[in-house]
Amino acid sequence: MPSGAPVAPTVELNDGHRMPVLGLGTYSLDGDEGAAVIGTAIASGYRLLDTALNYGNEDAVGRAVRDADVPRDELFVTSKLPGRHHGYDEALRSIDETLGNLGLDHVDLYLIHWPNPSVDKFVDTWKAFVDLRDSGKVRSIGVSNFTPAHLDRIIDATGVAPAVNQVELHPYFPQAALRAVHAERGIVTESWSPLAKQSELMTEAPVLAAAKAHGVTPGQVVLRWHVQLGAVPVPKSGDADRQRENLDVFGFELTGDEVAAISGLERGRLWDGDPDTHEEM
Ligand SMILES: NC(=O)c1ccc[n+]([C@@H]2O[C@H](COP(=O)([O-])OP(=O)(O)OC[C@H]3O[C@@H](n4cnc5c(N)ncnc54)[C@H](OP(=O)(O)O)[C@@H]3O)[C@@H](O)[C@H]2O)c1
DSSP: TTTTTTOOOEOOOSSOEEEEESSOOTTTHHHHHHHHHHHHHTTTTOOOOOOGGGOOOOOHHHHHHSSSSSSSSGGGEEEEOOGGGHHHHHHHHHHHHHHHTTTOSEEEEEEEEOOOOTTTOHHHHHHHHHHHHHHHHEEEEEEEEEOOOHHHHHHHHHHOOOOOEEOBBBBBBBOHHHHHHHHHTOOOOEEEETTTOOOOOOEEEEEHHHHHHHHHHHHHHEEEEEEEEEEEEEOOOOOHHHHHHHHHOOOOOOHHHHHHHHTTTTOOOOOOOOTTTTOOO
16 A cells, blocks of 8 residues: 555445545546556545446456555445346346456445436346345445435335435535435435536635635535535546545535535536436446
């Protein structure tokens, strides 16, 4: 392990495993360059890496993990099953494709990428996920982009609540109601596009005011806001300096008023990704 690299604290999942409270999003980091950039992130302290079969970069993530100067059991690799692989048998095949791409023998967290309700196979898919946990190929199981109704269906069918639900979450869409449902059901909230894909968010007054007050950057304020909500952000950066900046959010604390002011930026989803209607294959 590289000496002195700060690592994020961890949170306990409902199955007893632990997950870092901040990780690296890897969408668009691919090929040799992507593997190198992900390797740089691991060297600077990232332990959670978020990929998906549909990102087409599991090979780059796997290479970075295998080449890292950090033991595999200190890294937390997440991947996601695509919509076209919904179904019990399809899910059992899809994890083998993912592990083959990664060149690893297990993932730490495996998510159903989207519920795709019109296909109506996410319950069967979840049954396969429950069985996959016993196979050793997958440590923890979860979902992404699930609404409370979708969560109820898989929990009612299996008695197993997902460890994680990864959803769109940033100051423009703080997801307070969904986070409350997660808290009741013991599900950790994970935030995708936590920086709102670097929109004008970084120039919003409450973000700038908190950055000035704490002597940090706007990006650090936003990521700290996630951490204080109890949501796990996976910011993507292909830049070594911004990667380090994004991980360095454990040395200051926003006040309750600052958190509330940032949450007050709420205006709804930014990309039309309503899981009841948006589907991805
Ligand atoms: N489950 C799902 O359906 C789903 C959907 C979308 C995303 N995701 C996951 O979430 C991850 C992150 O989401 P995202 O990539 O859409 O967006 P994001 O992390 O919110 O924003 C990434 C953008 O912000 C820039 N950036 C990074 N750090 C910054 C900083 N400190 N200050 C200013 N700009 C900064 C990046 O540029 P540089 O690279 O140049 O730094 C990049 O353009 C994805 O990579 C993926 O793993 C999951």
